[in-house]
Every structure is written in C-alpha cells, then in structure tokens.
Amino acid sequence: MPREYSNYINGEWVSSDSDETFEVVNPADTDEVVAYFQSSTKRDTESAIEAAVAAQDEWADTPGPERGAVLKQVGNALAARKEEATETLVKEEGKTRSEASGEVQRAIDIFHYYAGKASDLGGVVKSASGRNKNLSTKREPLGTVALITPWNYPIAIPAWKLAPALASGNTLVHKPASAAPNVSQILFECFEEAGLPAGVANFVTGSGSEVGAPLSDHDDIDAVSFTGSTAVGTAVAQSAADDLKRVQCEMGGKNPTIVMPSADIGEATDIVGVGAFGTTGQSCTACSRAVVHEDVYDEFVDSITDYANSLDVGAGLEDPDMGPHVSRSELDETLEYVDVGRKGGATLAAGGSELSGGEYDDGHYVEPTVLTDVTSDMRIAQEEIFGPVLSVLKVGSFEEAVEVANDVRYGLSASIVTQDISEANTFIDDIEAGVAKVNEKTTGLELHVPFGGYKDSSTNTYREQGDAGIDFFTSTKTVYVNY
Numbered sequence: 001m002p003r004e005y006s007n008y009i010n011g012e013w014v015s016s017d018s019d020e021t022f023e024v025v026n027p028a029d030t031d032e033v034v035a036y037f038q039s040s041t042k043r044d045t046e047s048a049i050e051a052a053v054a055a056q057d058e059w060a061d062t063p064g065p066e067r068g069a070v071l072k073q074v075g076n077a078l079a080a081r082k083e084e085a086t087e088t089l090v091k092e093e094g095k096t097r098s099e100a101s102g103e104v105q106r107a108i109d110i111f112h113y114y115a116g117k118a119s120d121l122g123g124v125v126k127s128a129s130g131r132n133k134n135l136s137t138k139r140e141p142l143g144t145v146a147l148i149t150p151w152n153y154p155i156a157i158p159a160w161k162l163a164p165a166l167a168s169g170n171t172l173v174h175k176p177a178s179a180a181p182n183v184s185q186i187l188f189e190c191f192e193e194a195g196l197p198a199g200v201a202n203f204v205t206g207s208g209s210e211v212g213a214p215l216s217d218h219d220d221i222d223a224v225s226f227t228g229s230t231a232v233g234t235a236v237a238q239s240a241a242d243d244l245k246r247v248q249c250e251m252g253g254k255n256p257t258i259v260m261p262s263a264d265i266g267e268a269t270d271i272v273g274v275g276a277f278g279t280t281g282q283s284c285t286a287c288s289r290a291v292v293h294e295d296v297y298d299e300f301v302d303s304i305t306d307y308a309n310s311l312d313v314g315a316g317l318e319d320p321d322m323g324p325h326v327s328r329s330e331l332d333e334t335l336e337y338v339d340v341g342r343k344g345g346a347t348l349a350a351g352g353s354e355l356s357g358g359e360y361d362d363g364h365y366v367e368p369t370v371l372t373d374v375t376s377d378m379r380i381a382q383e384e385i386f387g388p389v390l391s392v393l394k395v396g397s398f399e400e401a402v403e404v405a406n407d408v409r410y411g412l413s414a415s416i417v418t419q420d421i422s423e424a425n426t427f428i429d430d431i432e433a434g435v436a437k438v439n440e441k442t443t444g445l446e447l448h449v450p451f452g453g454y455k456d457s458s459t460n461t462y463r464e465q466g467d468a469g470i471d472f473f474t475s476t477k478t479v480y481v482n483y
C-alpha cells in the first residue's frame, strides 16, 4: 500500500482540513501509485502561515552559528538517507538513477554550504564623516517567507530556497509541486530529525489555487521565492507586488548553444546532446536550440542525429541514458510541438514519436527528437517545449548566431562551442542570458555562484544560490552610532 503523507505545520504532521488526498504516480509505470499527499485548503495554508509567524522572533534571535548547526544536521540526515531519497525521486519524477543521485547530493551540499553561511551573514563597516561616529550595516531576516517550487528538480530547488531562507533567520511555508512532493517531504523529516524548532519551516501540499495563490498574496508573508513557468510566475509576481512583498520568480527558458566552425564536432555533439536530452529535456536550462554555423551544419546534424538515436531510453531505476516524461500531459505537449514543428516546415531528423511496446507501454516515454531546418520565426524556435526536443538552426556568421540566440523572450542559460577567443568573449558580452558558458552545456550549475535569468526568464529582482541566496532573504539595516 502506498503511504499517505501529511502536511508539516508547527512541528506536527497533520492532515488537511479537506480530508482529501491526491496521488503521485510513477511516470515509468503509471499503475504504481508512489504515495498520497494532502489536498490542502486555503485554511491549511493559513494555519501554516500563522505557525511560521509565531516562530519568527525566536528563530531570528537564534545566533547564526546555532542556525547553521541545525542546517548541518539537516544535510547529514539527508546524506544518511541518500539512497532512499534517490529512489523516491526516480519513482515520482522519472529521472535516471544517476541524475537523481546527483540531485540529492546537490541538496546535501546546499545545506552544508548554507550551514557555513549562517555564521557569516556579515554586514560592512564604513568610515563615518566625522569623529566619534560609527557607520555600519547589518543584515536581518525578512520575516516569514513563502517558497513555491516546480517538479523538475524536486529536491535541489527546494533546498536552494529553504537553506538560505533558514540560514538567514526567516521562518517559512513551502509548497512543493504536486507532481513530485515526496522528496521535499523527506527534507522536512530531516528538519524534524535535526531539531529545527516547531513552526520555523512548514510544508503544505496541494493545488496552486488553494496553497500557492494564498501564499503569494497573504499579508503576513514578507517575501515570495517562486520557480516555475513564466505564466504562473508572472501571476505570482503581480499578486505579491500588491502589498509590496519582496518577490523573486525564476521561470522558463529557450536556451541556445552556438556551434562555430572551430569547434570539435564530437565535443559539440556531447555538449548539445547532454544539454538537450539530459533529464528528458525537462530542465529550465536545457539546450533547446543548436545555432550552427553553415560550414559545420551538415556534419553537426549527422552527428547529433546519431547521438539522439543512440540513447537508451527506459525506467530511471535501471539508469538508462534518458528516463520518461514526468506526466501524460507533458508528453502530449512534446508530441504536439513535434507536430507544430513539422507543419511549420522543420525536418524531423531523429525521434519524434511516443515509444511503445514492452515496458514503454507502462509509462510516459518519448524518443529523443531532433528537428532541423528550423528558422527563428517558427514556434518551436520561440516557445519553451520542456521535453527532449532539439531544434537546429543554420546561420552564416558569428554575428548572426548571436542575433538568433538572442531572438527569444527568454534569457536563462546560453553556451557557445568555439576555439576562437574573440568569439568566446564577444559571446559573453553580447548574449542576453543570466548564465553564459563557453565550451560547456547549458545545463549544470555550481551552487556557490548566482543563478537567474534575463528577460522573461526572471523577475530580475534578485539571483538565487551562493551569496545571492542570502541577499534575497535578508534586509540591510544601516546603523549610525555617535559616541
């Protein structure tokens, strides 16, 4: 029997007011219900906010190193459950075992990183414009914050919001994505085990309308950190702005990799291939467009087509090259985009179909797909697809490559494959993206540097991760002392 999980409010595991639950299904085998979660109501959300507000002063007054010690224990508790968390992640979201294990390790590392940061929140001392005066700044927590996260990195993204929020002395309510709440739930068990005081971190599952929306506009919430689609993020930002909450939304992408004639095509293929098909293309930073110079276009198309065709697709637990889509609706959307692409004039060079027969009939499997002869005005070159679909666009020059790369509403991650130092540096200067990479895939982030998008990929208020994580979750107070 699959387990039924509870909300975590004020240090207690409690059922929803609704007396209803929803199921989380294994995308590799849709007959398997992984677990049941609470279909929470607005009232549940409000009681979580109330608990977080009540716990606020004491947690804010707890010395940073003491808060850090709790976070370190959280990281250790998760490390002790790494295998279990990895398998849970595979079962609820569909990632391969290697991808899931890497993501759980990332969450552990994030808790350990911000455990250290909690001792180091800092502030600055400046020279005052007179004698017998001190001039300095100190950082203070914002208060009670709401964290709303997507299903595609269901433990790393909650971790990179929860850890800096707690390190900085905030209390919080977390709403995980309904498709994959199980690994967040494990994090909250780790909070309990680590001795985080009751009410400091609260976990409420349920819909965007009953939990997400009330969190975004509640008067007692001081800040909202959201990651998800641009459509939902825009609504969240607007509702948070009504009462001047601090808000940060990190959203969709349409990330390009430029391939120039000096590139080694084997290397370019690996960079684009892993970026496009890793995590089944379900990364905000996934490579969705290969922008390829005409001199190497044919060679690159042959090579990336072979790459896509060679990938072994299967159930994540067996650790194939690529797992299933998270849900039927995401799979349908991918297939629809393949259709849109073909009707729009693109050529299907690899994949394009749902996989069937044998184990494929049990889950949401799709072939790694390459569409060529794509032009920048086509919908498949403009809209986020969020599946393993790569569009290949041909360009005649470096300047045209950058222009095409920038010709979208998004600006999250971008990369170039080149041996030309001038192209590499001009790309870094001119690309409209929050992350610019040379000779590297668009996916993959280091945890101690800022992450966030340009243009419609982000509200562009604050970055996440590294020091930027602390910046978002603290206010700066400027202190003048005369003596």
Ligand code: NAP
Residues within 6 Å of the ligand: 148, 149, 150, 151, 152, 153, 175, 176, 177, 178, 179, 206, 207, 208, 209, 211, 212, 213, 216, 227, 228, 229, 230, 232, 233, 235, 236, 250, 251, 252, 253, 283, 284, 285, 384, 386, 412, 453, 457
């Ligand atoms: P989503 O549909 O926008 O959902 C994100 C979160 O918002 C979920 O927890 C969702 O709850 C909740 N939500 C839904 N409606 C809401 C509302 N009206 N008010 C408040 N919250 C609401 O995104 P997703 O499908 O989970 O994730 C995929 C998207 O995330 C892609 O666009 C991807 O590019 C983006 N993403 C961006 C980044 C980044 O850092 N830039 C990272 C990862 C993913 P339910 O699950 O219950 O609907």
Ligand code: MG
Residues within 6 Å of the ligand: 229
């Ligand atoms: Mg969605």
